[in-house]
Amino acid sequence: MTSAPESPRTLAIIVNPSKFDDIDATKAQVAEFAAASGWNEPRWFESDPDDGGVAAAREALQVKPDLVCAMGGDGTVRAVASVLRGTGIPYGLLPSGTGNLLARNLGIPLDSLDDALQVAFRGQDHPIDVGLATFDDGQEHAFVVMGGVGFDATIMDKTDDKLKKKVGWAAYAVAGGANLFGGKFSATLEVDGAAEDSVDCLMVLACNCSSVIGGIEVAPGATVDDGQLDVVMLRPNIVAGWVGVAIDVAIGNRNGIASIRQWSGREFEFTLDRPVLAELDGDPIGETASGRFGVDPDALLMRLPVPAVRHPSLGAVATLDED
Template identity: 45%
Template sequence: MSDWTLLALVIALSLALIGVAVGLVLAGPGAARARHGRTRPQRSSFRRGEREERERRAAVIINPTKFDDVARVRAELTTASADLGWAEPLFIETTVDDPGTGQARQALEEGVDLVCPLGGDGTIRAVAVALAGTRTPMGLLPKGTGNLLARNLDIPMGADLAPALRVACTGRNKAIDVAWLELDPAEEPATDDSGQAEEPVEGPPVQRHPFLVMAGMGFDAAIMGGTSEELKARVGWTAYFVTGFRSIFIKRFRVRWSIDGADQRTVSARTILFGNCGTLTGGIQLIPSARLDDGQLDGVVVAPKTLIGWGSVAVRVLGRSEKDGNELIRTSGSVYTVAVDEPHPVQVDGDVIGEASRLRVTVDPQALIVRVAGA
């Protein structure tokens, strides 16, 4: 999920600056690298003709916590599938122990034509782990708080799931990048004067997490972890305003970082983010240069010292300015490393996954096929 915390802060600060009431709060394991041509399914796989002997079938991976009546949702999607000429979907529910990866692998074993995560960005991310590097496309049925991947791909959203299912079943294939974040990765072994590798540095097991929208360390992750599910259920994404105001001056931390092996100037930041796409709710572009299929990641350091500094960040983001400064630094690359003095919380697509003092972020270009609108 793109950084909802920064979005909340940007909008909240901007509204405060122009005197608008704050009542707005009460309103509404490593995938194989994909290559061009290798991951795109043959169009004939989704047309009548050679496979006319059987109906096409989708699997729907449901996060049951998003619905009061799962049976009603299943009936709605079964009817919508029949209207599109597809068989009754294979429905598999996520669990606390498995948020979607195992279910997606089960669906692949069943030989379905399409896998549709039905939930928020976390469910989509878990399903993507199984689908990345395969020829089976993913159809988005957004039903979370953020749904930022769906927003960046212009997938229909709302109470009625039929329009999104129509895009999933009849849309075109689009290959997008999958980003990976490692918590406290083992360090590269040092070399002696002759260039020979010394004994490898011992380190904790690598924890590698995928993300499709955005990941971050610091302020954004602290707010994600501090926003209650109850508040999000009541007021939606605006719930992040409340926690954002409480945490606006979280202590800055020293960041030593590199891009594609080149060391960057050490900065004192409130958060460091990595985006696979950059458009937030309302068309706000946090990272104007970010593209889902360019094989690059976009890194953002947010480092305001004062409220005025936060205001400067807000003006630049809301004004869609590509000009950066000391408070906002935007970069791009394919491999990022980050080291900080003490562990800080880390989030991927809105889910806090723990704390770390070092990160390594990489990207698999066009490793995942998703369905988008269009013939």
């Protein structure tokens, strides 16, 4: 007795067309790869700038896809993740734009669409955590890489989009340098219900990954599959100034007299002495004077390379192919 042939599978792609000079050529390349892999013609859903791709992702679920891919910047990736969270549908990344924060942390190829498609169609599935943030508006937002208030949000808000297209990550450094000496505020933090002393700081950043910008390990030890977040607080270095801050980041100095403190946990609440700008995965979302960061463990099923690329932000998945 012979088994029935496997039905062709369906790929749904949420795309931000503004990231491509020739979107039709890109679609043709993906369709050719899908056909060669025995899949149905890909279903395409264009993101709406008003919601970053949330509506498109919800529409994509209606075709009952076997795989959903995001093809856009970090905002598109976050929007699609917020919809796929908890569904168990595999999520692939086809990196576009400058940041590609999650793809960088998962070892997904950035410079070759064919290589990224290879991972999406033939990779391994592994669950990762999703971060949750609630600010003054009371609405819960999902994020996959980072959520923060203060200096990080200012950098993202002040980065020139045209310069970013020309020089990539260097544009963030330009924005950071121009805003180094302002924005101090007082913050009180609770970590899993335990209150920390109120301190003056420049940034409170919840990290789901160790690297959140330019390959720098801002939150050493943070992994996407450990069931918790790492919160980093950047404080003015009274002794060494901004040179000390740079050194602390570079060498991973934490929790002493350094400029940076780091906590691991599942729930963080913060109160600030004044409203400051907030961001999620690099997208500024307005000012807030208080908020909460939490985690939804193993909520998103990601499609990763085989074997998994060894990266500080990957924990258990690094041993999948050795068991």
